[in-house]
Amino acid sequence: AQSVTQLDSQVPVFEEAPVELRCNYSSSVSVYLFWYVQYPNQGLQLLLKYLSGSTLVKGINGFEAEFNKSQTSFHLRKPSVHISDTAEYFCAVAKGSNYKLTFGKGTLLTVNP
């Protein structure tokens, strides 16, 4: 069975600072990797995905993530955050073409002025 570990449950940062949200996964086979964002009382919005190819993936809202197979990591980064980036961020893994997702527990990113 696969699992996803988001190493930080909460990350407070100041506006315009860089941020990294960490995600590690465990799986013995190739996986597909995703980052989602969830605003209060909303569904999930896809930020970016890694299916194959380049290990550096760029997503929406200026976010990017790097797939590191040897370290089984898929950390999310943004060079300069805005107040509007305050939200819960979920890392997810899918194994196989059914795309059933296993989620991490989430990281609450709080951007302070």
Added chain:
Amino acid sequence: EADIYQTPRYLVIGTGKKITLECSQTMGHDKMYWYQQDPGMELHLIHYSYGVNSTEKGDLSSESTVSRIRTEHFPLTLESARPSHTSQYLCASSVAGPTFFGQGTRLTVV
């Protein structure tokens, strides 16, 4: 922008009532999913469908049932709601790669 719709957005209902949460998508996706999310927690897959008339249980055991009679429609039913069913239910669909989510239904059973 993904087109996947869930109704109702919020539902407060008494114990013992039968409820159906609606989910529809207009993208023609074969695969559809129901995830359950308790407050402040991660999502867990409770139901999966890979096409019409095909459904299977997810990783998290659930007393709910689902049906997939049409490609675009994937309703979830609870025959007799209980307070332990209080949670947020998120419907999703996928064709190849990213999964798109609806806005969710927040269910409260009193």
